Amino acid sequence: MIKKQFILEGLDCAACSMKIEEKVSKINYVENVTLNFVNKTLSLNVDEDKEDKIEDEIKYIVNRLEPDVKVRTKSNYNKNKAIIKKPQKAIKTRNNERDKITLLLEGLDCANCANKIEHHATELIEVKEASLDFISKKLRIDLNNKEDYNKTIKNVENIVKKLEPDVKVVNITMNGKATVKKSEINRSTNKDNTEEENLELIKFVVGTAFFVAAVILNKIEWIKILFFIISYVLVGGDVVLNAIKNIFKGQVFDENFLMTIATVGAFSIKQYPEAVAVMIFYKIGELFQSRAVNHSRKSISDLMDIRPDYAVLLKNNKEIKVSPYEIQPNDIIIVKPGEKIPLDGVIIEGNSQVDTSALTGESLPKIIRENDEVLGGYINKNGVIRIKVTKEFGESTISKILDLVENASSKKAETEKFITKFARYYTPIVVISALLLAIVPPLVIPGATFDSWIYRALVFLVVSCPCALVVSIPLGFFGGIGAASKQGILIKGGNYLEALNKVDSVVFDKTGTLTKGVFKVTKIKPEDWIKESELIRIAAHIESYSNHPIALSIASYYEKNIEKDKVTSINEYAGMGLEGIFDGKFILAGNDKLMDKQSINYSPVEEPGTVIYMTVNNIYAGYILISDELKEDSKEAIKGLRSLGIKNTVMLTGDSIAVAGIISEQLGLNKFYAGLLPQDKVEKLEEIFSEKSKNGKVVFVGDGINDAPVLARADIGIAMGGVGSDAAIEAADIVIMNDEPSKITKAIDIAKKTNKIVWQNIIFALTVKFIILALGALGYATMWEAVFGDVGVALIAVLNSMRVLKTK
Structure with a gap:
C-alpha cells in the first residue's frame, strides 16, 4: 500500500465531508x-497497482455529492511509491533546506x-503542508x-x-536563504514589543483617568458623557478599529467585533x-492573559534551550568563534569549562565531566575521556x-532533537x-442566539x-469568545511535550502524548530494553573430541562476520587476531545463527532452531543465558553460554506501570524459553513469548491487539x-537508548534518550497530568461560560460577569496549563 493525499478545494459542508469519507x-x-x-x-492508503485509478474514483464520488x-x-507523500509501514518524520538536512521555510510571526497574539x-497557508497550491504553532509564533512550511x-x-x-496587518513576518529558516540568529529575533521583538506596550500603557492610564473623572463629575451630564467617550476611545479605540478593518475583510466573528x-x-x-x-x-x-501566555512560552523555550550559540573552531592553531552551522565533519573544535558542546564528535584530547541532562x-x-563519543547539547x-566533529550541525543529534520537539505541535491531539x-x-451560534435574544422576547x-433584552444579548456577545480553550489546550499539550523533553523523553506529537493516557498493554523487547544488552561469554563447554581454545x-572467526551483540561478545572474548582470509561462504540465518567455511571445515554457530533446521544431533542446554551451539562438519562440537544482565531500573519500571493501572506487561524475545522465563519471573511480567524471529514478534503483537480493550492502546x-x-505496528512505538541513534529517532513515536525503562512510567505520568489539566480547562471554561450565558438570558448576569467569562477564564486556563511544566 502507498499513501495518497488529495485537497478538496471548495469543501465547506461538514456533513458532506463525512459522506465523502464514508463513500471512499x-x-x-x-x-x-x-x-x-x-x-x-x-488521506488514504491505496493498493500500489490501483494508484492511477484512485483519483478518478474520488472525483466521481465528490462530484456526485x-x-x-x-x-x-x-x-507531499510517497512520490517514489515508498512502501507504507508508518508515517515517518522527515529529518531536516542541508540538501532539502530550500524545501522548508520557518517564519516567525512577531506580534501574533490572537x-x-x-x-x-x-x-490559508495550507491552501496555497505550492505548499505541501503548513503548521503554525501559536505558542512559539512559528509558521513551518513544506514546499512542493x-x-x-x-x-x-x-x-x-x-x-x-x-x-x-500589525504582525511582522520574519524568515528564520536555517541554512536556507535567510538565517536570523535567535538573539537578533529576541532583540528586535523585545524592542518593538516594549515601544508598543509603553504606548498602550499610556493610553490605558489616561483613558482610565477620564473614566474616574466621569464617575466623579456625574452631576454634569454632558461632561460626564464626553469623558466616558474619550475614555472609551483611548482604552478601546484600537479594538473598535480592528473590528471595522476585519469586517471589511470578511472576518466578523472575532473578539474585537464581539467587544465592539x-x-x-x-x-x-x-x-x-x-x-x-x-x-x-x-x-x-x-x-x-498576554503576560501569562508569554511567560509560559518563555518557560517552555527555556526547557528546550539546548541549541549552542557558537562553536570555537581550531584552525591554523588559532581559535575562531563561529556559528555551529559553519563547522564541517573532521573539523577540530575546542570546548572550555561551562560551554555547551555544539556538535557531535569524538574527543581527541582532554578529559572532563559533562552534564547530559538537557x-x-x-x-x-558523565565522565568522558579520549576516544569517547560526545553529543551536541552536553x-x-x-x-x-x-x-573531532563527526556530523555537520543539520545532521547532529541536537539538531534532530530540536526539530522533533519544536515541530511536535504540528501533530495535534484529538x-x-x-x-x-x-x-x-x-x-x-452564540452570536445568532444573542441576536434572537435581543429581538424575539x-x-x-x-x-x-428592547433595552432590557438587548443588554442580555450583549452579555452573550462578551462571553462568546472561545479563546480560553483555543489558547490553553495547545499550550497544555506543548507544555507536556516540553516537560517530557526535559526528562530525556522525546514525544513526537500531542497525538502520542494523548494516546499514552489509554495504554492498557506494554510489550517489551528483552535485549537492550529490559537487559543491558552487554553480553559476556560466561561458559565454554566443548565435546570430548575438541579443545576449549579451538572451539x-x-x-570467533565465524561470528566476526556478524554485528549482532552476541557475535561481538564472542569475538571480544577471543582477544586474538581474526584471520578473515580463512573464512569463506558466510551465510546468516535471521534469528538463528551463522554458517560458513573455516579452514576448509563447514561450521554452524547458532541456537537450537539452527540445529533443528540442519538436523544436528545435539543435547539441548537449559541454563540461564543465551546458548550458542557449535558444529564442525555437521558434528556437534559443544556450546558457548552468553549472559546478559537486567538493567538496574527494569523492576522499577514494571512496578511503576502497575501503579499507573497498566496490568498487562509482556516480553517478546528471540531467546530461549528458559532464559525468558527467568527474566519474566524476576521482573513479575504477566507473560512472555520466547524463541521469536522478527516476523514472529509482529504476529504475537497482533494477538495482543486482539485481546486489548476497545479504546486501549498497545x-x-x-x-x-x-x-x-x-515499533511501526504498535499504537505507540517507544525506542530505548536513543542517544546518537538515527534509526531510533526515526523509527519510534517516542524516544527515551537513555537506557532507563522507568522513563516509560514517567512519560505516561506526564501524559496523565497533561490530560487532567487539559480537561480541567475544558470543563472549567465551558461550565463558566454556559452558566453566565444562562444567567445572562434570565437577566441575572451583568457584563461584568461576562468579561470574567471571557478574559478571566482564559487567564485562569492559561495559568493552569503552565502547571504541567512543573512535572518532575
Whole structure:
C-alpha cells in the first residue's frame, strides 16, 4: 500500500465531508481513509497497482455529492511509491533546506487568527503542508518545489497582512536563504514589543483617568458623557478599529467585533459607565492573559534551550568563534569549562565531566575521556577538551532533537482538533442566539422592553469568545511535550502524548530494553573430541562476520587476531545463527532452531543465558553460554506501570524459553513469548491487539533498530537508548534518550497530568461560560460577569496549563 493525499478545494459542508469519507472508505482497494474538514485534506492508503485509478474514483464520488468541489493531488507523500509501514518524520538536512521555510510571526497574539493563517497557508497550491504553532509564533512550511521558495514567502506575507496587518513576518529558516540568529529575533521583538506596550500603557492610564473623572463629575451630564467617550476611545479605540478593518475583510466573528458590538450596544441603551468599564477590564484581562501566555512560552523555550550559540573552531592553531552551522565533519573544535558542546564528535584530547541532562534527563555528570563519543547539547563541566566533529550541525543529534520537539505541535491531539472545530461553530451560534435574544422576547413577551433584552444579548456577545480553550489546550499539550523533553523523553506529537493516557498493554523487547544488552561469554563447554581454545577460535572467526551483540561478545572474548582470509561462504540465518567455511571445515554457530533446521544431533542446554551451539562438519562440537544482565531500573519500571493501572506487561524475545522465563519471573511480567524471529514478534503483537480493550492502546518498547517492524505496528512505538541513534529517532513515536525503562512510567505520568489539566480547562471554561450565558438570558448576569467569562477564564486556563511544566 502507498499513501495518497488529495485537497478538496471548495469543501465547506461538514456533513458532506463525512459522506465523502464514508463513500471512499467503501472502495475495496483502499484503507485508513480520513477526511480532515478543517484543511480539506483526504488521506488514504491505496493498493500500489490501483494508484492511477484512485483519483478518478474520488472525483466521481465528490462530484456526485459536491459538484462545485475540485479534487487535486497533494504531492507531499510517497512520490517514489515508498512502501507504507508508518508515517515517518522527515529529518531536516542541508540538501532539502530550500524545501522548508520557518517564519516567525512577531506580534501574533490572537489564537483564532493563528488558526486562520495556518488554514490559508495550507491552501496555497505550492505548499505541501503548513503548521503554525501559536505558542512559539512559528509558521513551518513544506514546499512542493524548492523553486517556489520566494513566491511562498510573499504569499504568506500577503495572507498575514490581510488577517493581521500589525504582525511582522520574519524568515528564520536555517541554512536556507535567510538565517536570523535567535538573539537578533529576541532583540528586535523585545524592542518593538516594549515601544508598543509603553504606548498602550499610556493610553490605558489616561483613558482610565477620564473614566474616574466621569464617575466623579456625574452631576454634569454632558461632561460626564464626553469623558466616558474619550475614555472609551483611548482604552478601546484600537479594538473598535480592528473590528471595522476585519469586517471589511470578511472576518466578523472575532473578539474585537464581539467587544465592539457589546460596548457600543451598551452606549446605545445609555449604560455609559458599564460600557467603558467593561472595555477597561477587558483590556486589563487581555494584558494579564498576554503576560501569562508569554511567560509560559518563555518557560517552555527555556526547557528546550539546548541549541549552542557558537562553536570555537581550531584552525591554523588559532581559535575562531563561529556559528555551529559553519563547522564541517573532521573539523577540530575546542570546548572550555561551562560551554555547551555544539556538535557531535569524538574527543581527541582532554578529559572532563559533562552534564547530559538537557538530552537525557540524567542528573549525574558523565565522565568522558579520549576516544569517547560526545553529543551536541552536553555541557562541559571541567577541563578543556578538543573534539573531532563527526556530523555537520543539520545532521547532529541536537539538531534532530530540536526539530522533533519544536515541530511536535504540528501533530495535534484529538482533543486539540475537537476544540478547533468546536470554536468554529460555537461563536457564530452564540452570536445568532444573542441576536434572537435581543429581538424575539420583546416582540412576544408582554411588557418586555428592547433595552432590557438587548443588554442580555450583549452579555452573550462578551462571553462568546472561545479563546480560553483555543489558547490553553495547545499550550497544555506543548507544555507536556516540553516537560517530557526535559526528562530525556522525546514525544513526537500531542497525538502520542494523548494516546499514552489509554495504554492498557506494554510489550517489551528483552535485549537492550529490559537487559543491558552487554553480553559476556560466561561458559565454554566443548565435546570430548575438541579443545576449549579451538572451539572459541572457530566461533570467533565465524561470528566476526556478524554485528549482532552476541557475535561481538564472542569475538571480544577471543582477544586474538581474526584471520578473515580463512573464512569463506558466510551465510546468516535471521534469528538463528551463522554458517560458513573455516579452514576448509563447514561450521554452524547458532541456537537450537539452527540445529533443528540442519538436523544436528545435539543435547539441548537449559541454563540461564543465551546458548550458542557449535558444529564442525555437521558434528556437534559443544556450546558457548552468553549472559546478559537486567538493567538496574527494569523492576522499577514494571512496578511503576502497575501503579499507573497498566496490568498487562509482556516480553517478546528471540531467546530461549528458559532464559525468558527467568527474566519474566524476576521482573513479575504477566507473560512472555520466547524463541521469536522478527516476523514472529509482529504476529504475537497482533494477538495482543486482539485481546486489548476497545479504546486501549498497545505500546511496544524496543531498541529502535532491530525492532522497527514491531515499533511501526504498535499504537505507540517507544525506542530505548536513543542517544546518537538515527534509526531510533526515526523509527519510534517516542524516544527515551537513555537506557532507563522507568522513563516509560514517567512519560505516561506526564501524559496523565497533561490530560487532567487539559480537561480541567475544558470543563472549567465551558461550565463558566454556559452558566453566565444562562444567567445572562434570565437577566441575572451583568457584563461584568461576562468579561470574567471571557478574559478571566482564559487567564485562569492559561495559568493552569503552565502547571504541567512543573512535572518532575
